[in-house]
Ligand SMILES: Cc1cc2nc3c(=O)[nH]c(=O)nc-3n(C[C@H](O)[C@H](O)[C@H](O)COP(=O)(O)OP(=O)(O)OC[C@H]3O[C@@H](n4cnc5c(N)ncnc54)[C@H](O)[C@@H]3O)c2cc1C
Ligand code: HEM
């Protein structure tokens with residue numbers, strides 16, 4: 001059995017197969033210029049389970065090394081690094097989920113989980129609003145009337161979302177605090193110069209570039225499409241996060257509550273970010289539909305698409321809310337929007353979202369390790 | 381889609397580096413080109429898909445090449461390895477060509493990278509392909525497709541019709557059917573015959589049964605044989621080629637570069653009688669590994685065992701197959717199916733002959749043996765620290781040098797020493813003109829790129845005037 005298959009395999013077999021493939025790559029090294037994974041691999045003579053999780057999270061799934069590989073299936077060596085590493089990352093996510101038993105959530109279909117949670121929460125909000133005070137819920141409120149806070153008091157909203165978000169952050173932090181030492185590093189070393197370099201790589205997605213030519217998405221012909229759509233997604237997300245943060249400061253520090261006019265910092269950030277979160281996830285979904293299935297481990301498609309759909313819907317409903325905030329439909333838009341946002345927060349530590357953190361850690365580790373001497377081998 | 385009534389400007393036989401270079405050049409010059417590759421699409425590109433670099437002459441540092449590798453030094457290197465079995469005229473064409481062909485390669489999508497870990501000693505002389513030879517082959521196929529070269533896979537050429545000094549047509553099989561293709565010129569670039577075990581056996585005797593073929597199973601030399609029978613002038617002989625010692629556990633074909641075992645110079649090598657048979661420390665392994673194929677081929681059953689102890693583990697490039705490991709020599713002998721008494725005796729005698737020096741695997745150190753035959757002249761250390769490790773070795777054939785003679789226009793020469801009008805040969809099938817013996821890392825791709833491009837250009841000139 002090989003990780004190049006689509007069949008499920010026990011963890012031990014996956015690690016063993018990864019060791020086998022990495023031995024092949026390490027004896028070959030032709031792909032050294034594509035990304036950070038190969039130089040990191042070449043520092044090692046043997047591969048422990050820890051190494052494999054580290055290398056797995058360094059691989060950006062750009063696909064270049066699959067097409068360049070003279071040993072890719074159907075060759076009997078069955079070398080398919082992108083799929084292998086995708087499977088390894090799946091194990092990392094499951095293993096470092098906190099609390100541990102929730103790691104099982106990765107076995108479910110991500111899209112279904114995301115949509116079911118989003119719509120159930122939305123329905124709850126809607127029922128609470130519509131049954132609790134239908135007149136208010138279905139009435140049109142002007143911006144001056146405080147629009148959605150007329151329906152849900154700000155403190156209740158902030159408190160509820162803050163609590164869920166805080167829990168997600170704690171859960172993510174628990175992954176961080178365990179994975180970093182697992183890779184064999186000191187916590188104090190995380191916040192050094194390599195952190196800046198790792199962040200640089202994450203913000204530019206340098207490794208999602210196949211060594212400068214782009215990656216093999218959506219087709220074997222290299223392009224930067226995937227990196228660009230990820231940038232839309234990533235920066236869109238950051239802008240929305242910034243919008244929320246600015247609004248929180250306005251509210252609590254400057255005593256200037258929402259809603260804000262179209263020309264205001266939170267609105268501008270949020271609108272820009274929202275557009276990014278429409279274009280990015282839509283583009284990534286399109287690529288996913290078109291790409292060579294050999295590049296991925298297909299049972300993870302649900303996990304990826306789950307996050308993509310949530311992000312897209314958050315943005316779509318957010319923009320809808322903004323446009324129709326002074327109409328009677330506002331209550332319904334609000335319920336659905338909040339449903340998606342809360343679903344994102346809830347599923348954050350148990351879905352695709354965690355990739356950003358593990359990837360960043362692997363990148364920082366790479367820059368830490370890069371400075372250390374390589375074990376000496378005979379001149380070849 | 382296959383139009384057999386058409387007469388093409390150029391037919392290219394084969395689908396590796398030399399074939400693609402010829403097809404691209406001719407297409408760029410405006411020819412209509414059909415390329416017939418015998419392998420299925422996934423395994424296209426012959427031995428070229430296993431390569432990693434080409435050797436380039438340069439007078440000053442270039443992008444990824446350090447220092448200078450001047451013509452004279454390159455020529456002397458070639459002269460040394462071939463012992464003079466080379467055509468100076470053709471060789472110098474290759475050297476010159478390599479100093480200027482890379483921009484053209486890059487135009488067609490080939491990318492270069494600095495030398496790989498473990499190959500720094502080649503940073504001055506060899507330009508490495510980003511992603512290796514398969515990435516290069518993919519880039520050329522993409523370019524050929526964009527430019528409108530007609531490519532067919534699983535198209536095995538079985539006959540070449542020649543009249544006097546001219547090519548008329550070729551026969552090939554595709555999808556179980558036999559077709560004829562006519563063209564005004566042909567470039568033959570279908571490699572050597574190293575995948576043809578029967579032919580190897582004719583040359584090497586029964587020992588060839590135990591050879592492993594490092595590259596493509598599709599280079600069977602049928603067209604080479606046919607050309608020689610139809611009057612082409614032979615170059616080199618069937619025994620010449622590149623033959624190295626590789627891990628005996630490798631697949632019969634297509635194991636590629638990764639089956640190397642770089643432990644040899646740091647330990648001892650014994651045959652199936654558990655006896656040593658050659659100086660393992662004669663020189664750095666990359667300089668010597670090309671003789672070990674023949675050395676192992678000369679041993680009973682064509683098998684050898686590289687044996688090292690714990691002291692040197694981690695000091696050589698990690699081979700693809702894990703070593704066979706044991707806590708004592710006797711146990712190792714049993715696992716390798718060697719006679720334990722005999723192995724113990726060999727190691728005892730070897731250890732007794734080791735003179736203490738300062739071991740340093742990065743230089744030619746002063747660790748030698750005394751009073752033992754064969755001697756070990758560098759890196760001789762007692763084999764005494766458990767665990768012990770063994771790697772079984774077999775001869776691995778890379779490519780053969782037997783080929784057809786060509787002139788400076790890459791035209792095939794006939795037995796009456798006259799060049800053909802419209803038959804060109806490029807790559808492995810004519811490499812013996814430049815490389816009659818020995819090997820210089822990266823020269824295979826240099827020869828193929830040079831004569832592939834010349835063949836394409838000259839064929840275009842012939843066709844379009
Ligand atoms: C493991 C390995 C590593 C190597 N590394 C290097 C290196 O780093 N640098 C270097 O310079 N050289 C290297 N070489 C040598 C190099 O591969 C060859 O010199 C070079 O590839 C020859 O190119 P070619 O186009 O002539 O032949 P090939 O690339 O072998 O192409 C021959 C083509 O002809 C096709 N063919 C054969 N018969 C027929 C037929 N009857 N009909 C139709 N098609 C046919 C085959 O399918 C194949 O596509 C290496 C070789 C091996 C095996
Ligand atoms: C440290 C920061 C990050 C890095 C290095 C990073 C890197 C990557 C890489 C390499 C991929 C492609 C391979 C894969 O599917 O795993 C990917 C996919 C994805 N990323 Fe990120 N990411 C980061 C942060 C984020 C953030 C903050 C978001 C948005 C909230 C995001 C959203 C996505 C989505 C939705 C996918 C799936 C795309 C698909 O299925 O094709 N990423 N990321």
Ligand code: SF4
Nearest residue numbers: 025028029030031069
């Ligand atoms: S993916 Fe294939 S070509 Fe690339 S380093 Fe690994 S074995 Fe070599």
Ligand code: SF4
Nearest residue numbers: 035059060062063065
């Ligand atoms: S990032 Fe790309 S080149 Fe690097 S290991 Fe992953 S798939 Fe291969």
